[in-house]
Amino acid sequence: MGASISPPAGACLVTGCAGFVGGHLTEALLALGAEVVGVDNLSSGRRENMEGFLNHPKFHFLKRDILETDWLDEARRTLPYFRCVFHLAAVVSVAYSMNHETETLETNYKASIELYNQTVNDGARSFVFAGSAAEYGDEACLPIKEEYADNRTIQLSPYGRSKYLASRHIIEAGVGCSLRCFNIYGPRQDPSSPYSGVISRFLLQAARQESLTILGAGDQTRDFIYVSDVVRAYLLAAGLGPAADKPLVGAFNVGSGGRLSIQELASAVNKITGNPAGMTHLPPRPGDVLHSLADVSKLERATGFKTQTTLETGLKETWRAQGSPGE
Numbered sequence: 001m002g003a004s005i006s007p008p009a010g011a012c013l014v015t016g017c018a019g020f021v022g023g024h025l026t027e028a029l030l031a032l033g034a035e036v037v038g039v040d041n042l043s044s045g046r047r048e049n050m051e052g053f054l055n056h057p058k059f060h061f062l063k064r065d066i067l068e069t070d071w072l073d074e075a076r077r078t079l080p081y082f083r084c085v086f087h088l089a090a091v092v093s094v095a096y097s098m099n100h101e102t103e104t105l106e107t108n109y110k111a112s113i114e115l116y117n118q119t120v121n122d123g124a125r126s127f128v129f130a131g132s133a134a135e136y137g138d139e140a141c142l143p144i145k146e147e148y149a150d151n152r153t154i155q156l157s158p159y160g161r162s163k164y165l166a167s168r169h170i171i172e173a174g175v176g177c178s179l180r181c182f183n184i185y186g187p188r189q190d191p192s193s194p195y196s197g198v199i200s201r202f203l204l205q206a207a208r209q210e211s212l213t214i215l216g217a218g219d220q221t222r223d224f225i226y227v228s229d230v231v232r233a234y235l236l237a238a239g240l241g242p243a244a245d246k247p248l249v250g251a252f253n254v255g256s257g258g259r260l261s262i263q264e265l266a267s268a269v270n271k272i273t274g275n276p277a278g279m280t281h282l283p284p285r286p287g288d289v290l291h292s293l294a295d296v297s298k299l300e301r302a303t304g305f306k307t308q309t310t311l312e313t314g315l316k317e318t319w320r321a322q323g324s325p326g327e
């Protein structure tokens with residue numbers, strides 16, 4: 001994690017702790033010596049993501065739904081005060097959100113605001129919300145700056161809208177921050193979901209020695225960031241970096257600041273995995289944005305954040321963790 005991150009001076013609450021990012025974040029907090037209450041309803045998360053820490057003496061798991069009214073009381077009975085709150089639990093599938101608008105708004109917006117208001121009133125020093133690049137809608141002006149998401153922005157899905165509304169509440173309240181992550185990848189990202197990240201899907205296809213399916217021409221570009229870099233951004237945002245005890249306030253993009261086409265990505269995956277099966281093109285998915293690139297200078301200025309993992313290293317790590325066929 002690097003010498004520049006300090007342990008939190010109090011207990012942490014992580015929602016979505018059984019998820020892809022939440023699992024890595026919880027692991028990092030425990031490694032720093034923190035005491036953590038983790039909450040997850042295991043809807044898209046998995047117990048296997050918590051294998052490395054489920055029995056850790058400083059970890060307390062609550063299998064609860066954040067839509068239930070009393071879950072935070074149970075968390076507070078477990079540890080009475082949370083100094084740092086990391087809120088990642090969410091309806092995460094854009095496609096699912098299209099047909100489940102009310103559930104998405106209730107979970108990603110209303111429950112987030114409720115948690116924010118209660119924990120900040122309790123005196124939490126930091127609140128870090130999992131915002132998203134989806135808050136920017138189909139933003140054509142690249143690289144995308146934080147101020148581009150405003151009340152005139154049309155998000156392309158209830159997922160993007162719900163994340164924007166929650167971020168806006170946090171920004172206006174003036175305590176805590178929203179990290180608008182771009183495309184995260186790394187070990188333990190679930191490849192089985194049809195809506196999961198393109199890298200985990202490509203690696204699964206490579207493991208089966210199948211051709212990689214590219215939606216559209218493959219010239220669409222994305223800003224990919226490795227999960228351990230994202231975890232470091234979360235810890236810095238909570239004020240655990242060199243500017244210790246200065247948690248971030250506002251919205252911050254989290255990305256690599258570079259972009260890669262899906263075609264280039266597919267070539268890199270086939271090269272690293274030795275997959276001989278090539279690529280197949282399918283029709284583009286309606287509603288997918290063509291290009292995406294984060295301007296990460298605001299986070300850099302505030303925390304000194306720089307990504308540490310190159311795409312090549314990140315892909316190799318993810319491939320190694322996932323295992324190739326026969327392993």
Ligand SMILES: NC(=O)c1ccc[n+]([C@@H]2O[C@H](COP(=O)([O-])OP(=O)(O)OC[C@H]3O[C@@H](n4cnc5c(N)ncnc54)[C@H](O)[C@@H]3O)[C@@H](O)[C@H]2O)c1
Nearest residue numbers: 016018019020021041042043044045065066089090130184
């Ligand atoms: N993965 C990405 O590329 C990416 C990019 C931008 C933002 N994000 C945001 O980061 C966060 C983590 O994403 P992830 O990729 O780890 O997804 P994930 O699905 O692996 O993790 C989300 C976790 O929240 C839990 N959850 C969902 N609804 C819940 C509820 N009602 N009560 C309790 N727990 C609930 C799920 O079971 C899951 O473990 C999400 O908020 C997501 O929107 C992710």
